[in-house]
Amino acid sequence: TTLAHSALSYRSFQSSAIVCAKKHPKQIRKENLAKRAAIVTEYERSKPSPVVAAPTPFYASLHTSETVSRATDTYQHGLTAEDAVLLFEKAPQAVTDITKSSVVRSKEEALKAEQQKADIVKQIVSLQNANAKAIQLWNVQRCIEWFGRKEGDTGSPEVQAAILSVRIQHLHSHLQQHKKDRHNYRQLRSMVHQRAKILKYLKNKSLTRYNSCLEQLGLQPRAVEGEIIV
Missing domain, CATH: 1.10.287.10 (S15/NS1, RNA-binding)
Structure with a gap:
């Protein structure tokens, strides 16, 4: 039984080998082209989004x-953080110092008024309001x-x-x-x-x-x- 089974397996192997050997060159080329096309398709499918x-x-x-x-603290018109400190923190005090407001109002009132002006400008140029x-x-x-x-x-x-x-x-x-x-x-x-x-x-x-x-x-x-x- 073992000998008969071995003989059958050998004949099956021979048949497969003959079929492969008889495969037409055009068929082989066609299969190779199909494989290449599948590879190209997969490559294009995996291409990242442009x-x-x-x-x-x-x-x-x-x-x-x-x-x-x-x-x-982010501003429009190219204003930097350094510009903001100068315009919105230091400028009100500087304007108050050089303005003769003591006759009409106190220095504290003048500074408060200038700071309010600076705050309005700050809101206008803030990127949050852009x-x-x-x-x-x-x-x-x-x-x-x-x-x-x-x-x-x-x-x-x-x-x-x-x-x-x-x-x-x-x-x-x-x-x-x-x-x-x-x-x-x-x-x-x-x-x-x-x-x-x-x-x-x-x-x-x-x-x-x-x-x-x-x-x-x-x-x-x-x-x-x-x-x-x-």
Whole structure:
């Protein structure tokens, strides 16, 4: 019985080998092409989004209409914390000291009046009271401060890519709520491709700067290189 079973197994093996040996070259090529196509499809499917970036410390430092209420001691129009101390704390006292108000009112009353004026201005320029456009302008200034290679740098590829990334994220958030907004969808696609060109230029100029920029912007090379479909 064992001998008969072994003989049967041997014949089955021979039959399988013959079938494989007789497989037509065209069939083999067809199967290989199918495997390659499956690999390419899976590779494209796993490609990271060219729009949605990963969270990074840079994005965490920005503000939106939802987070701006927590932006204490943050101001519009490029005012820094040092400017705020000068304008809203030291200036009222300085104005009081040089104003001859003793005839009409006491120094304390004069200082209180000047402080009230300063508080009104402080509320006006506070980022907490800013509209969406002002918040975006503040975020653009943040891009310059974060990525600029020197003070006031607005032209370096990193700054330009960062500004576009901020606008892309803002527009993407808008389109999530307004899916039929075709005009802004075209604008989004245009900005994504524009950023890709800037990053390509940066890569050719300095691979180190390119990799650092991508990391800080939460982007993977595959998201901004080659054919980009938005």
